[in-house]
Amino acid sequence: MEFDYAKDNLEKQPYDHYIKAFAESDPLEIANRCQIEFNEETREFKLRLMGKEYYISHPDFKIRKVDESDNSYHVMFEFYKAEILALRFMLEGKKIESTGEFVTFRDTPEGNMYFKSFQGRCLFRLKYGFGFKLDKFKAAMEKMGATPMKMGDVAYKFEILDDFNVFILWEGDDEFEPSSQILFSDNFPVAFKSEDLVVSGDISITNLKGVASQL
Known part of the structure; x- marks a missing residue:
């Protein structure tokens, strides 16, 4: 889903920055650091957010549902900040196991x-x-x-x-x-x-x- 950021340039600027950084990133480094699956043939990450699984293409950051038949609410397609969080996690985050606390x-x-x-x-x-x-x-x-x-x-x-x-x-x-x-x-x-x-x-x-x- 394409979001209209024109109404709020303060949101569009960081989004454009992250999209550019994502396009220039090393997908294998992201997969290793964040411990998420990356298919080198399809050039797609597999990421789970709010219980829903998504394929995210690299380098163009196109998102699609893993289960195309699932018509329930998907926050990734409804709230632009979900995209930004996914971008920030892949660009700056790191997977660490929780102690349960x-x-x-x-x-x-x-x-x-x-x-x-x-x-x-x-x-x-x-x-x-x-x-x-x-x-x-x-x-x-x-x-x-x-x-x-x-x-x-x-x-x-x-x-x-x-x-x-x-x-x-x-x-x-x-x-x-x-x-x-x-x-x-x-x-x-x-x-x-x-x-x-x-x-x-x-x-x-x-x-x-x-x-x-x-x-």
Whole structure:
């Protein structure tokens, strides 16, 4: 899907920069560093994002679904920041195994610097998007294939990119105003900058709302 960046040149400039850098990159180096599959015959990477698998061609960065018959919500085709996150991961990220522990956004390098942005784009957006609609929240999480966790009132773990996980803990009921916490698997800060974690949370909530809209 082609996104129209003309309305926001601030987004188009970094996107164009990443596209150019991707075209000039070494695909085998990317595959090794990020530990993702690259088919040298088709010149395509295979990347999983929000539970959906995609083929991404090199050097032209054309994206297609692995399962063409899957007509469910695909955030990669609906939200341009998903493309940017994929580009940044392949250009600057590194695959590191998680220990299974999770960290808060504030615990990441520069987390305090970007916390206001994270709070507005992720925590508040999650709260206002689902508020007291815990049933819809749970249904969307189940549809995404998220794993329920026994913490708080509602908690789920799900994967954003290959083996990079997010944990959403929700507390609240019909009487008390709900609050949420978004945690990241401890390999995130090694592979991504704090600003990328804001984008990851943004993508997660956009995907959650997109899935919920189809229920």
